[in-house]
Amino acid sequence: MPDGSYLYCDxxxxxxxxxxxxxxxxxxxxxRVKTGCRVLVPFGNRRLTGVTLRCHDDAPxxxxxxxxxxxxxxxxxxxxxxxxxxxxAGYYCAPLGEVLRGMLPLAAEIRRGKVYSLTxxxxxxxxxxxxxxxxxxxxxxxxxxxxxxxxxAAYLERKLPLAANALRALERKxxxxxxxxxxxxxxLRASSERLRVERTGVAPAGKLAKPERELLAFLxxxxxxxxxxxxxSMVRDASPAxxxxxxxxxxxxxxxxxxxxxxxxxxxxxxxxxxAAAFAQIREAIAAREFRTFLLHGVTGSGKTEVYLNAIxxxxxxxxxxxxxxxxxxxxxxxxxxxxSRFGDRVAILHSAFSDSERSDQWRRIRSGAAPVVVGTRSxxxxxxxxxxxxxxxxxxxxxxxxxETPRYNGRDVAIVRAQGAGACVVLGSATPSLxxxxxxERGKYTLLELPNRIEERPMPQVELIDMRVEFLETRKQATxxxxxxxxxxxxxxxxxxxxxxxxRRGFSSFVACRACGxxxxxxxxxxxLTFHRRDRRLLCHYCNYAExxxxxxxxxxxxxxxxxxxxxxxxxxxxxxxxxxxxxxRLDRDTATAKRQYEAILQGFREGSYxxxxxxxxxxxxxxxxxxxxxxxxxxxxxxxxxDFRAAERTFQLLTQVAGRAGRGSLPGIVxxxxxxxxxxxxxxxxxxxxxxxxxxxxxxxRMMHYPPFSAMANILVRSEQQERxxxxxxxxxxxxxxxxxxxKILGPAEAPxxxxxxxxxxxxxxxxxxxxxLNELLRRAQExxxxxxxxxxxxxxxxxxxxxx
Ligand code: ADP
Ligand code: ZN
Ligand code: ZN
Numbered sequence: 001m002p003d004g005s006y007l008y009c010d011x012x013x014x015x016x017x018x019x020x021x022x023x024x025x026x027x028x029x030x031x032r033v034k035t036g037c038r039v040l041v042p043f044g045n046r047r048l049t050g051v052t053l054r055c056h057d058d059a060p061x062x063x064x065x066x067x068x069x070x071x072x073x074x075x076x077x078x079x080x081x082x083x084x085x086x087x088x089a090g091y092y093c094a095p096l097g098e099v100l101r102g103m104l105p106l107a108a109e110i111r112r113g114k115v116y117s118l119t120x121x122x123x124x125x126x127x128x129x130x131x132x133x134x135x136x137x138x139x140x141x142x143x144x145x146x147x148x149x150x151x152x153a154a155y156l157e158r159k160l161p162l163a164a165n166a167l168r169a170l171e172r173k174x175x176x177x178x179x180x181x182x183x184x185x186x187x188l189r190a191s192s193e194r195l196r197v198e199r200t201g202v203a204p205a206g207k208l209a210k211p212e213r214e215l216l217a218f219l220x221x222x223x224x225x226x227x228x229x230x231x232x233s234m235v236r237d238a239s240p241a242x243x244x245x246x247x248x249x250x251x252x253x254x255x256x257x258x259x260x261x262x263x264x265x266x267x268x269x270x271x272x273x274x275x276a277a278a279f280a281q282i283r284e285a286i287a288a289r290e291f292r293t294f295l296l297h298g299v300t301g302s303g304k305t306e307v308y309l310n311a312i313x314x315x316x317x318x319x320x321x322x323x324x325x326x327x328x329x330x331x332x333x334x335x336x337x338x339x340x341s342r343f344g345d346r347v348a349i350l351h352s353a354f355s356d357s358e359r360s361d362q363w364r365r366i367r368s369g370a371a372p373v374v375v376g377t378r379s380x381x382x383x384x385x386x387x388x389x390x391x392x393x394x395x396x397x398x399x400x401x402x403x404x405e406t407p408r409y410n411g412r413d414v415a416i417v418r419a420q421g422a423g424a425c426v427v428l429g430s431a432t433p434s435l436x437x438x439x440x441x442e443r444g445k446y447t448l449l450e451l452p453n454r455i456e457e458r459p460m461p462q463v464e465l466i467d468m469r470v471e472f473l474e475t476r477k478q479a480t481x482x483x484x485x486x487x488x489x490x491x492x493x494x495x496x497x498x499x500x501x502x503x504x505r506r507g508f509s510s511f512v513a514c515r516a517c518g519x520x521x522x523x524x525x526x527x528x529x530l531t532f533h534r535r536d537r538r539l540l541c542h543y544c545n546y547a548e549x550x551x552x553x554x555x556x557x558x559x560x561x562x563x564x565x566x567x568x569x570x571x572x573x574x575x576x577x578x579x580x581x582x583x584x585x586x587r588l589d590r591d592t593a594t595a596k597r598q599y600e601a602i603l604q605g606f607r608e609g610s611y612x613x614x615x616x617x618x619x620x621x622x623x624x625x626x627x628x629x630x631x632x633x634x635x636x637x638x639x640x641x642x643x644x645d646f647r648a649a650e651r652t653f654q655l656l657t658q659v660a661g662r663a664g665r666g667s668l669p670g671i672v673x674x675x676x677x678x679x680x681x682x683x684x685x686x687x688x689x690x691x692x693x694x695x696x697x698x699x700x701x702x703x704r705m706m707h708y709p710p711f712s713a714m715a716n717i718l719v720r721s722e723q724q725e726r727x728x729x730x731x732x733x734x735x736x737x738x739x740x741x742x743x744x745x746k747i748l749g750p751a752e753a754p755x756x757x758x759x760x761x762x763x764x765x766x767x768x769x770x771x772x773x774x775x776l777n778e779l780l781r782r783a784q785e786x787x788x789x790x791x792x793x794x795x796x797x798x799x800x801x802x803x804x805x806x807x
Contacts, residue, residue: 005030006055009067011041013050014101016794018089020053022060023067033067036075036082038104040068047177051077051100076104081382084418093780093799094407102407103382114153114178116167118146122175138166146176153178192232196254197242198225204250211237212245219251228253268342269306272456274298278449279307282427283314286389291420295396295441296429298451299690300661301458301625304429305335307451308392309342311427312373316346320389320424321372325411327398327622328377336375343373350376350383378403378411381418388422391415395622396428396437397654402804410802412437431661431692432654435703438696439710454665461632461663461670463688465679468636480567480575485633485673489576493583493612497668498628501576501615502659503569503635506589507531510566512539512550516559521551527757532564533591534574544759572635573615580613588616621659627666632659637676637684644754645806646708649683653695656687707746709802712769713776716806717783718753718798724762730796731764737786738779744771745779754806767806776801 007030010020023041025033033039037052042065049071077085077100085103089096118126126143134140138160145151145159156163170176199219208216218235219226231238245251271279278296285292298304312322326335339347348362348371365371367384374383378401381391393401393412401411412428419426428437428446441448454460466482475483492499511529512521520529523541530539530548538547553560573587586592588602599619606614607626614620640652656674664670676684686695704711719734721727731750741747749766756763770776780799787797 004055006033007057008055008060008064009033009039009052010054010056011039011050011067012053012097012100013041013043013048014095014097015043015048016095016098018095018097020096021050022064024064025055026066029067029070032070032073034075036077036079037073038071038076040071041065042068045174050097051082051104053082076384078384080418080421081384083421084382084414087417088407088409088414091777092407092409092801093777093784094409099407099409102379102403115150116142116146116153116156116176116178117150118143119174119177121173122170123147125175138162139170142166142170143175192228192239195228195242196225197228197231197246198252198254199223200250200252202250204248209241209244211235211241212250215241215245216250225254268309269303271306271310272303274451274453275303275307275310278451279310279314281447281449282307282311282390282425285425286311286314286318286320289318289389289423291423291425293416293419293426293428293440293446294449295433295437295446296427296449296451297433297438297441297692298429298431299454299460300431300658301454301665302431302451303455304394304431304451305338308394308427308429309338311390311392311425312343315389315425316343316372318389320387321369321374321385322390322392323380323383323385323388323415324373324375324392324394325380325401325415326375326377326394328400339373339375346371347373347375348383350374350380381411381414388419388424390425390427391419392427392429394429396430397432397434398622399651399804402802404805406798408800408803410804413802432657433692435650435696435699436710439700458664458667459669460690461660461672463660463672463674463690465637465684465688466673466675467679468675468677471675480572480635481579481633482673482675485675486579488631488671488673489580489583489613489633492631493580497630498606498609498611498626499613499631499633500620500629500659500662501572501613501633501635502617502620502655503567503572503615504618504639504655505566505568506533506542506570506591506617507540507568508534508570508574509564510568511564512562513565514554514557514559515561515563517554517557519554519556521555524548525757525760526755528755531568534570535591543755567635569615569617576613576615583612584610585613585615586611588614588620590617590619618655618659621655621662624662625665626662628668629662629666630664630668630670632663632670632672634659634672634674634676637674637687638678641678641681641683646703646706647804649681649702650699652681653683653687653699656684657690657692660687660690707769712746712771713773714770714802715768715776715780716798716800716803717749717766717768717780718763718800719750719765720758720761720763720796720798721793722761724757727762727764730790730792731766733790734783734786734797735766738766738783741768741779742775744775745769765806 006025008022008024010022012020033052033055035052035054038049039052040047040049047068081103085099086096088094089099122143126147129140129143141160142156142163167176215235215238228239228242242251242253246253282294296304296307308324315322336349348366350359350362366374369386374380374385376383393415396412403409416426437446440446466484468482471482472478489499509532512532521539523530523544523546525546526541526543528541528543530541532550533540537550539550540547551562554562569587569589573585576585586602586606592602603624605611609628634656637656641648660672663672674688678684682698719727719731721730735750738747746769747766750764753763753765768776768779784797
């Protein structure tokens, strides 16, 4: 955009109203505001940070207010990302301002950096107070301090113990306003463990303190970069000296990537024939600089990662950048390690376990071009990468690519649109591609690349189904583990091999019921049963985290005959301890791994052989490559099959195939035992046979018959309210408004959502299936329009385009 001077700017604000607002630019901002920069503007009686969409001189018809402040000197969103944001807003029917806010990397950081200033009224009040007589009053003190200059919330709270309350009171009176500001990352503030020190070429001018001279002398003798913590043990006062020298620009301080990124260094493999053939096609498309989407369908253990690495090399060789998207949970040290050993400090990682400032560091490295290889989870698709040549989406079928709050985008699909805008290639990789992607490949929209065999002709694991109904008839016991599984685990323990045990359900027992009246204990906020978590001795809601004590009496009939039904991962762990007292057992689910680092520590321990058995939920099924695992046991294949969701079969197939794929990845062959009471269900049967093709064909028939995706464009409209009657009435009215639907559109509903009450709200839903995307989008727009006209609460209507779950 040419540098210019403009009188007005149009700003998109993070509010549910889907339209930009025009602001006048004060003299001081006219030259500085550019498209894609954030600005602080007044809105009603609030101040909001928005993104500038356009600068211009077209005087609006109505009087405009003035923008208050420019937040970024350079645009945070370039033209390409702005265009992508507009596409997302259109496709997913989400307000642009909210989409753009989600694309900004520093949202969290901005939210934290709160700075208070006085309003004009506040300034008047402060001046008046000069004559006031209660100087100890914290509100008075704050007004006086702010009259000097704006101050951060953190600073005020340090100075005055009661600042938080006082600030709230002042805000209510409109004497002060809070502003979210971007604080630059300052390496000088990082702790010594995280800092590396290196000499710069600059020769010292003036006088230096003794520790500074000593440190420089040490660095002279030992060139290269040093960890500051380690230096402290060798040079006296190394830390203050390094910081002082950094201010004088005599040494450079760099924040070290977190330890999480350290991983095993591996030499690149020579590609086998299938890998080489797949890579050749990708390389050609990258070289031709054309937009093209590949579906890399490779069985578990076929070496997809090596193909990604080569493709990224090819993009870099052409002077372009590459982005690898991974599901939230798959970003393990093993994956990150491979990228580091291959691309060194050209890699930037966008990881949710990082602190805000670490993330903004990474973001700046990407934008400056210093890190042309970016690895990230879902929102990594918005990284400010220049000259993008390739996007790889690993485990493209994974549900975590879908954001389950506004904007409800799917990172995989956004990646494809972004690549199209950039003229880049996309590689979607999976052993169990989503039906949509596989269908797109069949129709020629994507190019199918196949890796049909495991690396080094390792056999696929041998899978056996264990019919738990037969097991019960033969043993007359309702056991968690079949005899076959127990025996197989014993065998692994004897041989020093490792076992993975999967149960796709957290907690100890799945619900608590009363033997006398049949009552099941339910969540206070949701229409779901509570799950017993024994370690915490609590009943927990898996939807809203509501918790209560285990009742001693039935809440309904007061009987004492409370009992626990169903099995969760916690109970499986318990029973394994009982049955195999000598085994070293670790459990991995959302209860044991609340933080990413815990998650990685457990996996790392298992990989290093500190545990014999790893028990867990679907978290353990994803992508891990642990060679010593020769047995995978699935306690129950049936957990997900009964869910009222048309993707239930697909999800079960994916989960079973993926977890089976964890066995036999090393030189030892693996076996998989799947316990089920549905051995004839096609998803279970075909996962056992690891027969993707047959599953795909069978499932596709079902989808075609039922007009489910990929044979229709689908959306879920949810109407919610805390009052059931209201929710019901609103959904009925919306139903009347939408009926009859245009040709080519089917509307199912309104009906109670499968989880009718969630987090205290009653929910009714419409499922929309449309033969055309355009017609679907128009219908959804009409629904939004209706909600606006009826003055519904902004959160009463939820639109989910391409929903992945219907719960
Ligand atoms: P996938 O992601 O397809 O399940 P991985 O990429 O994890 O498979 O590869 C499985 C294993 O095979 C890894 O240990 C990897 O290092 C190894 N591997 C990949 N390609 C080759 C190759 N060409 N030669 C030898 N080993 C390879
Ligand atoms: Zn009862
Ligand atoms: Zn709940």
